[in-house]
Amino acid sequence: MTDPYQREPREKEISLCPCKSKSSYMDCCMPYHYGIKKPETAEQLMRSRYCAYFFRRVDYLVDTWHPDKRTAGLKNELKENVHEANWKFLNILATSKGQKGDKTGKVEFSADYYVGSEKYTLEECSRFRKHKGSWKYLDDKG
Ligand SMILES: [Zn+2]
Structure with a gap:
């Protein structure tokens, strides 16, 4: 599936x-x-969603959003905004549950990005929930 917004x-x-992660993108x-x-x-x-923001893979971001939290305009919003930030660094600060056998999980992280020459840091505690056996991003209210 090719996504015209992404970059190689x-x-x-x-x-x-x-x-x-210190692994190759392939691994x-x-x-x-x-x-x-x-x-x-x-x-x-x-991590894969951060990386999808990095490569501007809008389809992957939409697909990994929990269906309960996907808004009608989500894909278009992402298409419009995904180019604005250049992501530089991801630091996972803490995780809670979110293992193979769990149904919910939380990941606390900070991520650095640039908009133009301005540097920003996003700090978030994301909540994740399984949907039909696959992990999905729920929200940042963790
Ligand atoms: Zn990775």
Whole structure:
């Protein structure tokens, strides 16, 4: 599935996944982005969604949003906004549940990004919930 908004990974991004896991993109978030594997933990989903923002993979972001929380305009909003931020760093601060056998999980993280030359830091505690056996992003009210 091609998404016209996304950008292709550069060489250094392939050798080191943008989610800062220290693995290659191939061994980390790529199999999720290409639908080869599904994240087993909430943290894996969180990382792959950060990485999807990084590569501007709108379809993946929509797909991994919990259906209960997807708004009608979500996809268009993402298409319009996904280019604004250039993501630089992800730091996972804490996780709670979100393991293979769980149905819910929380991931607390901070992420740095630039809009133009201005640096911002997003701090969030995301909640995740399984839907039909797959982890989905619920909201940031954790
Ligand atoms: Zn990754």
